[in-house]
Amino acid sequence: MKSLLVDINEAFKNAEDFFKEPFTVDSEAVLLLGLNSLVDLVNTKEMLKKGMDPTTEITLVKRTFFNRRLVEINCEEAIDSILQGKLIVFSKEQNKMFLFEPLPKELNRSIEQPTNENVIQGPLDSFIEDMSTNIGLVRKKVYSDQLSVKTYTVGSDQKKKLTIVYLENCADKDMIKKIISHIEVNQQKNIFYLQHLYRFMGIRKWEVIPQFNMTEMPLETVDCLNKGRVILFVDGFPFALILPHLLWDMFAQANDRNYSIPIMSAMRFLRVLGAFVTLTFPALYVALVAVNPEVLKVELALSIAQSREGIPYPPFVEMTLMLLIIELIVEASIRLPLSIGPTVTMVGGIVIGQAVVDAKLVSNLLIIVVAATSIANSTVIGFQNALILRLLKYVIVIFASIYGVLGVLTGLVFISAYFASRVIFGIPYTSFAKRRREIG
Known part of the structure; x- marks a missing residue:
């Protein structure tokens, strides 16, 4: 066992937060081994001292350690x-190692409101970076013995916990087998970013469509569990990864069901309309102005031609050009601090828009089209879904510049x-999720 101590000292020789603390357990000298950055050593030692007091209701620590929690490691x-x-407890008298669960340091933030997803009427809790807390949030909303939770330790040199959660009576058995087989085969691969998780799950790295639907809201996660989806939690990521990600997830949200059916239907229709506007408006402008102006009424065609008078570009x-400027403004609004980001991007957008029109670089109508496209792009659910539309609209614009309305x-058709x-x-990505039949 002394060689074990030597090996541990060698492994943590460059870790300044590693401690070897002498301590006495029931008149027996021991060594406490651990990391100061993860273990609350002061309160843990206080807990041990209380356990050694025979007047308390707690059994003697010596019995707890040496008789109940003896672990050969x-x-x-x-x-x-x-x-x-x-915490590792080394008994000099018995020359053995014991494993003990200490009081951890508080390294996690408390449960807060969602920051990336807005909730108008619904629960205001969200996931955090601690995986056990996230699983607890799900269990608190799912009162069922059918809830299955399986945790795996993945990675070779930097280990990380990965947990899959699903309802036994709802989830597709073949899908569960595929997911578990991918995890077991690639268990030695490290996961630092979601791109690593894509390769870990056997997904092509150049896939445009996101295979995971990410959410930080437990309500959305529970709703997907009831639809037969599988939830992935990765330690250190403050959101749930929902498998599989389907097309309808772009337009439907669990919180919609807190409204009446007419209002829910209207909201979802607006999201579908927003996606259609995002994909077609820029392309229709190019098609109708450059290739097929004869489709327009004469008055409208003359008005557009007058607004483009003096513009040197096709x-x-x-x-x-304008779409790329909008993309830069959106990225800048994400990177800038929250205190100045909205102000800078709003003022910058207004100044740039007015300047390019006055300089006869773009037409007034184009500014309207680009603004409507940017607003419509934000109506869909999920930032990753908005990114898909932001990318695919360029494909239709290219087709429209060549073939006109037929290109749109x-x-x-190509995207569909x-x-x-x-x-x-x-x-299938275009399939609708099955919902468990509600009683009553």
Whole structure:
């Protein structure tokens, strides 16, 4: 066992937060081994002292340690336990190692309101970086013995916990087998970012459609569980990953069911309309102005031609330039601090828009089209879904610049065919999720 101590000291020789604290348990000298950054050593020692007081109702710590929690561990297990925030107790008298669950340091933030998803009428709790807390939030909303929780330790040199959660009576058994097989086969691969998780789950790295639907709201997660989805939690990520991600997730949200059916239907219709506007408006401008102006009424065609008088660029270059400027403004609003971001981007957008019109670089109508496209793009649910539309609208614009109105239709057919061809863990991307029948 002394060689084990030597190996542990060697493993943590460069870790200044590693401690070897002498302590006395029931008149017996021991060594406490752990990491100061993960273990609340002061309060843990106080807990041990209370346990050694025979007048308390707690059993003697010596009995707790040496009779109940005796764990035979090798060097690798001891190092792994220390890295997980456990406390190792080395008994000099017995020359043995014991594993103990200490009081951890408070390194997690408290449960707060969602920051990336807005809730008008619904629960205001959200996931945090601690996986056990996230699982607890789900269990608090799912009172069922059918809830299955399976945790895996993945990674080779930097281990991380990955948990899958699903309802036994709702989830597709074949999909569960595929997901578990991917996890077991790639268990030695490290997961630092979601791109690593994509390769971990056997997903093509150049896939445009996101395979996971990300949410930080427990309500949305529970709703997906009832639809037969599988939830992935990765330690350190403050959101749930929902498998599979389907097309209708772009327009439907669990919180919609807190409204009446007419209002819910109207909201979802507006989201579908917003996606259609995002994909078609820029392309229609290019098609109707540059390729097929004869489709327009004479008065409208003359009005558009007058607004473009003096502009040196063709409509395709004009549209692409403004779309790229909008993309830069959106990215800047994300990167800037919250205190100044909205102000800077709003003022910058107004100044740039007015300046390019006055300089005869773009037309007034184009500013209206681009503004409507940007607003419509934000109506869909999920930031990753908005990114899909932001990317695919350029495909239709390119088709429209070549084939006009026919190109717009060709682009929509191309995108529809691409969506219809995608299958995520055996589930078609364009299929609707099955909802468990509600009683009553």
